[in-house]
Amino acid sequence: MGISTTVMKCKKCDLIFANPLPIPANIEQHYGIPPESYWSAEYFKIRDDYFIKQIQTFSDLYGRTNDLRALDIGAGIGKCMIALENSGFEVWGLEPSNPFYEKALQTMKIEPSKLQLSTIENAVYEKESFDFITFGAVLEHLYNPSEAIQKAAYWLKPKGFIHIEVPSSNWLISRIANFVYKLQGLDYVTNISPMHSPFHLYEFGLKSFKENAKKHHYSIAHYSYEVCTTYLPKSLNKIFVPYMRATNTGMQLEIWLTKN
Numbered sequence: 489m490g491i492s493t494t495v496m497k498c499k500k501c502d503l504i505f506a507n508p509l510p511i512p513a514n515i516e517q518h519y520g521i522p523p524e525s526y527w528s529a530e531y532f533k534i535r536d537d538y539f540i541k542q543i544q545t546f547s548d549l550y551g552r553t554n555d556l557r558a559l560d561i562g563a564g565i566g567k568c569m570i571a572l573e574n575s576g577f578e579v580w581g582l583e584p585s586n587p588f589y590e591k592a593l594q595t596m597k598i599e600p601s602k603l604q605l606s607t608i609e610n611a612v613y614e615k616e617s618f619d620f621i622t623f624g625a626v627l628e629h630l631y632n633p634s635e636a637i638q639k640a641a642y643w644l645k646p647k648g649f650i651h652i653e654v655p656s657s658n659w660l661i662s663r664i665a666n667f668v669y670k671l672q673g674l675d676y677v678t679n680i681s682p683m684h685s686p687f688h689l690y691e692f693g694l695k696s697f698k699e700n701a702k703k704h705h706y707s708i709a710h711y712s713y714e715v716c717t718t719y720l721p722k723s724l725n726k727i728f729v730p731y732m733r734a735t736n737t738g739m740q741l742e743i744w745l746t747k748n
């Protein structure tokens with residue numbers, strides 16, 4: 489309470505970040521107690537198409553999905569682990585939040601030996617253990633996403649792929665919101681939420697990964713933008729959704745990395 493920070497955007501690589509970066513004394517302050525609304529019966533259902541598009545993209549890039557090892561970083565209650573397992577992967581997971589970890593074991597019946605209660609920073613796996621590593625809605629929460637990518641690359645087999653889903657720093661709806669703030673003479677921006685839920689510390693552009701790839705010897709194998717929700721009235725979506733699709737200004741950036 490009473491602490492503020494500045495939200496900045498790198499003109500070279502489109503990364504949006506907080507400067508200074510606020511870090512809680514204990515990660516549980518931010519992620520330990522999820523709201524009860526998380527635990528609706530609906531939340532535990534896995535839709536038939538859950539993570540299928542991503543598994544298809546992996547299959548297109550790699551050639552197959554059976555007899556391969558996958559790692560889900562930020563496994564939550566384990567939905568993605570189950571989807572991967574159903575597609576033939578042998579799957580491990582990492583989850584830093586105790587309530588999610590407990591639900592994964594108790595409700596979703598994830599094998600305890602497959603899921604570690606750990607942050608990526610503290611996790612240990614052997615070099616080149618996995619063919620497919622996925623960070624779904626994770627990197628924007630980490631204090632040092634670049635280090636997390638390097639760690640995942642160390643765990644990745646030479647021909648494997650890292651899949652990342654992050655909020656795009658080029659989202660049209662944020663730009664409109666920021667423009668409305670500007671019209672009111674305010675210096676606010678809607679991007680990131682370092683001090684409140686959902687605790688997004690970063691938004692990323694394609695260039696953020698291109699610049700990072702140069703430093704850390706990986707390549708971008710594939711990328712796409714997803715429009716997701718626009719938060720606009722339905723009647724406007726008819727115009728905005730196709731426009732955002734055509735201009736790569738959707739909410740989410742999906743990116744696939746491979747080692748050089």
Ligand SMILES: [Zn+2]
Binds near residue numbers: 503
């Ligand atoms: Zn930059």
